[in-house]
Amino acid sequence: MDDASALMARVRKRDAAAFEEIYDAYHRLVYGVALRMLDDVSAAEDVTQAVFLKVWSSPEGFTSGNFGAWIGRVARNRALDIIRSRAARPTSELPEAMPAEDALEDVAFANLDAEKVRRALARLPAEQRDLIELGFFGGITHEELARRTSTPLGTVKTRIRSGLHRLRSELNGVVTI
């Protein structure tokens, strides 16, 4: 059990000190994801508050695995909710929330930091990096990605896949799973 999992076990017992440690360790991640997606400081602060209150009120939402990966998804999904509420587009044209409670094996890179990921991203070909970042942080579907970048849909999907493999490969060199 890693540190965050041990802390979450205490949070489930309503341990405020454990929760505070979780907050201190992960609030910048939550805020950063929200700010990148929403480009709105106040909305990002609201997301940060909402995510952590959710962690406190429903700690069972995190079952096991990498807490950082889990809360990153929760933050993205919460920001996506706000994008949905703002969007004039039909819901069907907006991406589905990422599974935060995934039945599939939960694996994630350990000891990641923002700079390592940014450097790894920088080494991707621009056409792959742009699609991946816009897809993840833009809260839009692959079809919308194709429209916005004037790229055939098949090419968009292939570049996303190739780019994610390349990113994983780049990260494999500096961090471990």
Added chain:
Amino acid sequence: MNSAHNDELMDLTAAYALGALPPQDAAIVRDHLRTCAECRAEYDALRPAVDALAQSAQACRTGENGPHASDLIKARVMRTVRQEAAPGSTSRPRPMLWPAYVVAAASVVLAIGTAVANSILSSNLHQAQSQIALLSGELQVANRNAAVQRQMVADLMSKDAQRFAFSDGEVVRRGDRMYIAMHAMHPPPKGHVYQAWTEENGAKTMAPSVTFMPDRTGVAVISLPVNASAIQYVAVSVEPEGGSKQPTTKPEFVVKTG
């Protein structure tokens, strides 16, 4: 499964992992992953890379609305948490969720109270009889000071206080009282002090106000001797000891309050 079919599903799986599929397509891929080991392995391979993307957005700090925005978010969250926490589950000793200057002001109140109490307890009866008059006078002064300090703390913490933030602090107005609360201040050059300036509504120039020095932690809390409602600008500059009649250096900050 032929190769072309496989590639198409693998590409869709990648888009699913990235969270870039509309609900209808996502449902199809999700069902498919339950039965196709190959695509599931692809998803498992890509998911860590997607989760790493979130890390790339990690902010240096939360809150860009002001120096205390980060603490304010945490304060709001922890308020709820502490109300619902298990008995005995106390938070670690932590930084100040209050601004440093509030703590500084509060500590002055405590120091005054403790000094008076210690003085009384350490006096023997004979000395006490002879010093009653003196202590009584000191106590009145201390009580007045403590009342002022308590008022200051209450004003600084009040939700209904108006706050005008600048880079390293804020001007706080509550009712007709006004304070400058600063942190991260550097000691002024030798022979110099900080001086506050205020400008009344409709005035064209700033009037000199109190001079002061930050404490050794760089914190200063100043009560301005003005009717706060009549002030439109507040500034602080570095001036020679004794103060100046007009600012002689570029102000550290100028805040519009009216």
